Every structure is written in structure tokens, then in C-alpha cells.
Amino acid sequence: MKTVEEIKAAIEAAVPGAGVEFVPNPSLSAQHSLRLAPESAVAVATFLRDDAELTLDFLSNVSGVDWPDKEVAEKVKVTRTVTKTVDGPDGQKVDQQVEETVEETRKHVEPGCLEAVYHLYSVSKKHGPLVIRLRTANRTDQIELPSLTPVWRAAEFQEREVFDLYGIVFAGHPDLRRILMWPEFKDHPMRKDYVEPDDFEYEPTAHDEVLKRAQEHKDSEQGTGIRDQEAAAK
């Protein structure tokens, strides 16, 4: 099989303006991947499937990955002018302007995203894997990605699963519903910031510590437990 860089060149030649980015994999598996721009993803996927040399006709695996917002602390050297009191030549205290270099820690938040990773193989040519990845703009409101189910039917249930557990909305999926959680469930359990519901169903008459914890959680809960939903249904 061609190397990932060669495949990237082939995609760029076949699909103009594809916006493909090479993502190196530093681990020893050396399975490097290509990040596609969501706008051209379906065109690129169709090319990968139909190209005579690649024929990546077998979509093996679709998985979601959550990359939460990350607070990054950097150390920056800052030079500033400071007034210092020093001993003068005749024994008096004199104020003097001194330049000083200080290390400062600056924090900034790198916005997170949700990612869908596809592993492609070729059944007819018996090669693979090629890893392609799609990223959403953020984790809250722009969570739409194009569905690759029209290209590979194998994505049908797997994209439903990613939608269910990560909350990525696959535009163009013919039947996007929850698959593992029940339909009334809110939230997406595989996200890193998911808080497990705390509705103490195992304790029919909560008392002592359990009661205390239940009351603490009553307001902060996300309303995802079975009891909450039963109450909401009534």
C-alpha cells in the first residue's frame, strides 16, 4: 500500500481543495492518520473507496474520541522596569530604575473538540489500515459532522453509537437514533466530563449518609436517572 503521505497527495490531486492534514502517530505502531475537512469528507471518502489503486472498500471501525477544553500553562519570560531602593554612594537611600526579567506563568484555554476516527481496509487488495479522522469545531454547539454511512454501510450502527455516547451529530445519516442508551436518556456518557447520575435506586429508603448524599446531589444532578425520567414523564 502507498504510504500515508502518498495517499494524501493522491487525495489532493483527485479532490481539489480537500484540506487534508497529516497527523503523525508517535507510538511504535506507526499508524499515521489523515485529518479531513468536514466539508469535503464525503467526496474524499468516496474517492478512497472507488480509487482503483486504493479500493478501501471495508470500513472496519468507527470510534469517537472526546478532547475536552484544555487549560495550558506556559512560562513566559517578561522584562519590566522596577523601582528599587539601593544604597547611594553617600550612605543615603536612593530610588533607582532597574530592568528585571521575570518568569511568568500564563494560562490559556485550548478549545476542545469531538473527533470521529475511521479505520479503513481493503478487502480486494488486502491492505490497510488507513486511519482518517474528522473533528468538530467545538464540543457544545457546533458538533455536526458529515455521515460516511452513504459511502460505507458499516458506519450505520457505529455512527449511531458515536452519536449516542459522544453526541456527534452525523448529518446525512439515514437513521440517527440512540442505540445503546434508551431514547429518553439525556447527555452522552462517554464524554470525559460526564457526571454519573446519583439517584440511589439501590436504596429504597435512603437514610443517614446515603440520604445526606442524595440531598446534596438533588439539585446538582443532570436529571439523567431513571427516577428523574419517570417523574418527567408524569
Added chain:
Amino acid sequence: MTVVDTKAEKVAGWNRPPVIEPDGEGELLEVAMGPHHPSTHGVFRMDVALDGERVIRLKPVFGYLHRNHEKIAEGASYLASMPYTDRLDYFCSLTNNWAYALAVEKLVGQQVPERAEYIRVILAELTRIQNHASSIGFLIQEMGASGTPLMYAFREREKILDLFESLTGSRMMCNYMRFGGCRVDVSAPWLDATRKVVAGLPAFVDEFEALLSSNEILMARCQGVGILRPDLAVNAGVSGPMLRASGVNYDIRKVDHYGIYDRFQFRIPLGDHGDIYDRYMVRVLEMRESIKILEQALKELPAGPIMDPKAKIRGFRPKPGEAYGRIEAPKGELGFYLISDGGPNPYRYRVRPPSLINLTILEDMCLGHNVADVVLIFGSVDIVLGEVDR
């Protein structure tokens, strides 16, 4: 009950199952098959719309056994997930172990000693035989042959499970493989017992085939039912015996050259029609090929260590990166996708479940057939709900 939608959404280019218009004037009968139905092999539901006996629409409903295996594994160390992989496909815990070990070994670049590779092959092929035998047993059971073939299969499975028990301490939840080798070495008496069991297997397959392969009822119920076209099978990511019964020559043991499968002589049985009978036949023939692999592996098993001495066990922290490792499990392609961020736990741990993905085309295979055939078509996919719902 969820209302089954009878109007298929037509998406351009998407391979939707054909829409069947009902003949009669009456209303469609909507039936929920399952979740507690003897034919569903666990808790699984099919919402079926029927026109008389004919299936017009079928929607599988999953999740009754969902426990978010992947989330639990993200909160545990790499090794701590090994026993939990046993519970995915609880018929084939050793192949699950192997797939997970292989993915982690790819991630950290771990080598496996030769003896351990041989032991892995022996255990994986024993697992394949007992899985195929019991899956055929269940399939025939669903055809109405109460007991006999299933008991024949379970008699043989019992012998193999006894071997697993004496080696790993557990019949089904073996938790045997480690990153860079295996947990305990096989002893000479265990090998003798295994040779004895393997020597008896060809007679068992002969007997099984004499009982079933040309059985009139089996042929009448299976031939031409639940046909899966090869192009659809590949496009829908179907793998394992299901894919090969449709005539697609794709066996990961031959394609990926993982482990030491290159050293053994074996063939890949393929089907012609892609119906239930071909799936049955491919499984029977695969058992015969597995016996061949077992005979060769047991003959050539070298001496040596079973664990790479350089394998790191304490403080196991792979470098940042990711790896996808897959094997030919008895049910299809079982893969693990791992992302490491340098910590002791995987950042992302994904199981590629063959059972779930093989069910993608369940509706396509069932449309137009009778309800009784749905049970058979579903049985011929060979799934385990522990892996479907994870």
C-alpha cells in the same frame, strides 16, 4: 411498543434494504420479538412489521446489556481491563484476550516469545472449534431439533472447556494472556490431554456432518434463505464466517499475518450462495481447518519462555500515541483501538465488536421471509449479546 416505520427513508446512494409493499388490504401486524425470546440468545429485541407471515420491516433494538465497558476501561489500568475483556464474547474469552493483548503490544512495540505465540494459536483454535460447534448447535436447536445436535456440540465443548479450566483456572472467563506473553506455562500432561482431545475432534466433526449436512429438513430450511450478497457484505463491514460464506476471501489470519499463522498450512473455506446453509457449511469446514492448525502447532511447539523478560508490568505507561489491533475471532474481526496519553490508563479504549457490526445487514437478509426464518437468519449470524451491547 415502538412503532415500526414502514416507509423507508430513501437516501441517495445509500444501500437501503428494498421496500416491500404489503399484498393484502389489512393492516400490518407489529410484533416485538424479544427482549426475552429464546431465539435471541440473550436480551435483544427485533421490532418486526408483518404482512401475514411475511416480514416487511425489521428494526433491531440493542442496549439491554449495555454497561459501558469502554468507559470502565478508561478508568482502569491497561492490565486491569484484561479480565474484563473475557466478558465481551463470553464464549471466546481467549480470543478476546488475544485481540486486546495484540493491540497493546502494537502500541508499545512489545515482542512475544515463540512458545507463547504457539500457545496462543492452540488456545485460539480450540476456542474457534467450540464456538462454531455450539453456534451450529444453537442454530439447529432453533430449527426445532430440540437437543440432539446441541448436546453433541456441548459434549465436545465440555472437553475443550475442561482443558481451559486445567490451564487457566476458569472454564469461560480465562483471563490468560498478558502483554508480551501468557500467564502460566502449559505442562506436559496438559499437552497430552490436548492431543487426545484434538485426536478425537475429526471423528466428532464427521459425526456432526453425518447427522446434519445432508439432513432434509436442514437443507429445506436453510438453502436459499437469508442470502447476503458479497458486495453488500463488504460494504456493510461484515466479517468472519458470515463474510466468507458470501464468497469473499478475507481471513485476517491470512491477511494481517498476526501471530505465527504464516507457519501453518490451512485453507479458507468459502461459500457460493451466501445463504444460511453456506454459513453452516463454512463453520463446519473451518472447524476442520482449525483441527489441522492444532495438529501442526502441537507438533511444533518449541521450548522456551512464555513471557518476554523485558515486558514491563509495574508502572506500565505506554508513550503517547495510538494503535488499532485486530484478530480473526470466531465471530469475525475483533479489534481494539487504543489511544495513550502517556498515563497508566488508556485515554481511549474502543472495542470493534464483530457481533454488532454483523447485525447491520440483519434487516436486508430478513425482508420478504417468514417470521420463522427470521429466527434462523438471526441464529446464523452467530452473536453474543455481551459483545453487542458492551
